[in-house]
Structure formats: structure tokens, C-alpha cells
């Protein structure tokens with residue numbers, strides 16, 4: 001599946017532009033404020049109905065306008081025309097595929113899979129456990145509808161049980177057998193979730209090792225450790241889970257919070273057995289982030305049978321030349337890719353080919369190099 | 370724009386009904402306005418009869434015309450078997466399958482602390498009472514396989530098992546996030562990208 005063209009109206013700084021793309025690498029070049037990232041954002045809209053940057057559509061609307069419009073053509077076995085139209089007056093967004101309105105996310109998601117590498121990926125290796133859970137959940141949910149269902153169920157259970165803990169503390173409710181039932185529900189769904197994650201990690205780690213060695217030529221050996229139930233590594237997850245729930249019971253009642261379960265999981269990265277978060281250099285972090293996104297790409301391609309569109313936002317600025325060259329070589333194996341760059345002269349080493357497209361943005365004018 | 374008051378009131382009332390939006394309510398009101406008086410009166414009495422001729426069964430809380438519903442008073446049914454469901458509409462669904470010949474118990478909801486629904490708001494006490502007067506051998510928990518349905522099943526199983534009765538549960542299903550709003554709320558956002566149907 002290839003995105004052949006995009007038209008934007010009143011989208012971020014773009015009043016009215018049309019772009020056509022290569023099915024290989026597309027370099028989007030321009031200075032600050034020329035709207036490079038906005039192009040990637042519009043592609044993200046076409047594939048997912050929303051922005052990767054913001055939850056509010058009105059933020060994306062060009063200042064002083066009422067309606068933005070994104071129009072994209074996908075070339076597949078058949079061609080798809082996708083339109084996203086947002087009106088601030090109605091505060092309404094419409095998503096149309098070949099002229100037909102799509103009302104549900106599930107009708108859209110999965111049609112045009114997408115992987116995005118951005119500077120925000122910083123938080124995956126530097127940030128909190130929650131950032132890492134979000135990253136891995138988003139990958140696994142794309143590959144497994146069963147996992148997505150389980151995750152929604154588990155999160156709902158946490159909300160229900162937390163609400164019950166509050167009402168017990170406020171004395172509105174002294175029914176502990178009701179709490180026991182919700183605890184049991186948490187344990188059953190949570191244990192299943194942990195088992196899914198264990199399986200996912202043993203598989204995904206291989207994709208990360210592969211991607212990492214291709215970027216770095218095999219000098220470093222990356223590792224992933226799944227950290228669950230306070231560092232448990234034994235066989236019977238349910239027994240351990242029940243033990244921890246029992247130990248934290250008083251704490252949970254006092255603090256009105258669910259303190260045990262996969263919503264507290266973490267994922268630890270290491271290089272040659274040395275903890276990345278604590279001891280890794282900037283370059284090692286960046287390489288790891290890139291490897292994780294490449295791993296996501298190849299994992300999803302294998303699991304869903306569709307090659308995602310790959311977006312790289314402002315990636316090369318932070319990497320040394322050797323790594324940048326290896327990454328761009330690896331992109332040859334990926335398929336259609338969109339890369340934003342601040343200054344094209346800096347990346348002559350990326351070996352542009354004749355099948356690639358270079359799009360220059362300057363004061364709203366598009367030129368192809 | 371001015372709308373005649375009786376029409377306005379009709380639209381207001383109709384749009385209070387579940388899954389009826391304003392536009393549909395308008396269409397329905399206009400349709401009724403154009404209909405014969407006969408047809409309107411038939412509809413009116415059908416609605417009125419729901420309240421005057423129907424009640425909930427004293428034993429199982431199914432919809433009934435008498436104190437006991439047709440299923441509870443039917444001697445050909447197996448009354449040692451109780452199928453526990455969430456709403457009376459679930460009784461209709463199971464009955465349509467023509468596979469089940471036991472009796473029912475309607476809980477009138479499921480546990481949901483977020484909406485303030487605890488065991489005391491459901492017909493659970495009444496279910497336990499039935500063990501005193503009926504010869505019950507098996508309870509089938511047929512609640513919806515969603516988060517609240519499963520928690521309620523676990524709650525009931527814990528209550529009923531000590532009574533020495535067989536308790537069974539229908540297989541778990543998978544709630545899948547559907548529309549745009551839902552996915553945002555669940556903060557799974559792009560989580561649903563590219564998922565495959567199993």
C-alpha cells in the first residue's frame with residue numbers, strides 16, 4: 001500500500017498545497033516553521049483519523065480559518081481516496097473513504113498501518129514505566145485484537161475497583177465480599193494480561209536484536225527484560241499475584257488505589273547486560289529508540305501481513321554520520337518512508353536514489369528536487 | 370423558527386427514549402401527526418398496557434402478566450436449573466435459541482461501583498431466598514461477558530458455591546473498543562492501529 005498524494009487545506013501553516021510522493025523514500029526538507037512535521041501529521045490523520053501530537057483538532061486548524069481538509073490517495077490493489085474534514089463551527093470531524101463516511105475507529109484502524117519515529121520517543125528509554133507500557137501496548141494491540149480486548153477489560157476493572165475502594169473508605173460500603181469479587185476479577189484478567197505480555201516480549205526481543213545489530217553492525221547486544229509483579233520470575237503467576245494483593249490489602253484500602261498488577265509493569269532495556277536508563281550514552285539511547293521503531297515495523301509487517309508507512313520526524317539531527325548512513329540503508333528494506341530534514345546539504349551521505357523524492361518547503365511553495 | 374407547542378412537547382418526549390436522537394424524534398412526531406387517529410390510539414393503548422397489564426414476576430423478575438410468569442408456572446420446565454441473566458430482554462434472547470428448558474432469574478443489572486450499583490441494588494437477596502423454597506441443583510451464570518458481568522459472576526459464584534449447588538459460567542468474550550470517543554476515553558488511542566481480527 002502506497003500513499004501517492006496528499007492535498008492540504010488550512011492545515012497548520014499550509015493554506016493550500018498538493019504533494020505527490022515516491023513509493024520509496026520521501027525527504028521533506030525545510031527550515032523551522034515551514035510545516036515539515038505538519039505533513040507527517042496529516043499522513044497520521046489519514047491513517048488513524050487523528051493527530052499524533054494533540055488531542056484537539058482545532059489546534060491543527062490554520063489560524064483564522066474554520067475548516068481544514070486533508071485529502072489522500074492510496075494505491076493498493078484498488079485505489080482508495082481518503083478525506084478528513086474538520087469544521088470548528090460545528091466542532092465536527094468527518095472521515096470519508098471513497099466517499100463513504102466512517103463513523104467508527106474500528107472501521108479505519110488497520111487499513112493503513114503506520115509507524116512513527118519522533119524526538120518524543122526519548123521518553124521510551126528515558127521516561128517513566130507508563131511511557132514504556134504505552135509504547136508496547138500500542139504495538140501489541142495492533143497485532144492482536146484479543147490483547148486489545150483484554151487491556152480494555154483490565155483498565156475498566158482497575159477503574160471499577162478503585163471506585164469501590166473509595167466508597168469503602170467513605171463508609172458508604174462495608175461489603176468486603178463485593179471487594180473480593182473485584183479483586184478476583186483483577187487477578188484473573190491481570191494474570192492473563194501478564195501471560196500475553198510474556199509471550200509478546202520473548203518474540204519482540206528478537207526483532208529488537210535484529211534491528212539493533214543492523215543499525216550498529218552488531219557491536220552491541222541489546223536486551224529487554226519484562227518486569228512484572230515486583231520482579232517475579234517464577235511459574236505460578238496467579239499465586240504470586242494473590243500473595244501480593246493480600247500483602248497490599250490494607251494499603252489499598254487506605255490509599256484507595258489498586259497497587260498491584262500489570263498496570264505497574266515496567267520494561268528494562270540493557271546493552272551488553274548494562275542498564276541503558278542508568279548508564280547509557282545519548283547515542284546508545286537514540287540508537288535503541290530507532291531500533292525499537294524498526295522492530296515495531298517488522299513485527300507488525302509479519303503479524304498483520306501489511307507493510308506500514310514509516311514516518312521519521314527529525315531523526316538524523318541527533319545521530320552521528322555512521323549511524324545515519326546505516327539507518328538510511330535500512331530504510332531501503334522498509335518500503336514507503338517519509339523523512340523530515342532541516343537542511344538537505346547536511347545529509348548528502350544518505351545517497352538519494354532517482355526513485356526517491358525530495359520535497360522542499362519554503363514560504364508555502366513546494367518544489368521537487 | 371417557531372414550532373407549535375404540542376409538536377414540540379411530542380418531540381421532547383420521544384427524544385427521551387433510548388437510541389432516539391432529535392432528528393428521529395422529529396420524524397416520528399411528524400409521522401404520528403399524519404397517521405390515522407386509529408393507528409395512534411392503538412399505539413397509545415399498547416404503550417399504556419405495558420404499564421397497566423405487565424409486572425415483574427414475583428419469583429424470577431421476568432416480565433409477566435400474572436404474579437408468576439409463564440416460565441415459572443410451567444410444570445414442563447426444569448425448575449432445578451436456574452439461568453441468571455442481567456435483564457428481562459436476555460430471557461427473550463435465550464428463549465429464542467429454543468435450547469434451554471430450565472427457569473430464570475433476572476438480576477436487573479450488574480455490579481458497577483462507578484455507577485453506584487452494589488449487590489443490594491440487584492435481585493441477589495431474592496435469588497438466595499429461592500434456595501430455601503426450591504430444589505435447585507444448578508445455577509448457570511449467563512451475564513454479559515464484559516468487565517462488570519464477569520465481576521458479578523465471580524461475586525455470585527462465591528455466594529452460591531457454599532450452598533452445595535453446581536455453578537457454571539458462559540465462556541468469556543472480548544470487549545473491543547468501537548467508536549472514536551471510546552478509544553479516546555480508554556487512552557488506548559493509537560493502540561488500536563492495525564489490529565487484526567482473529
Ligand SMILES: [Zn+2]
Nearest residue numbers: 426429438441
Ligand atoms: Zn418467573
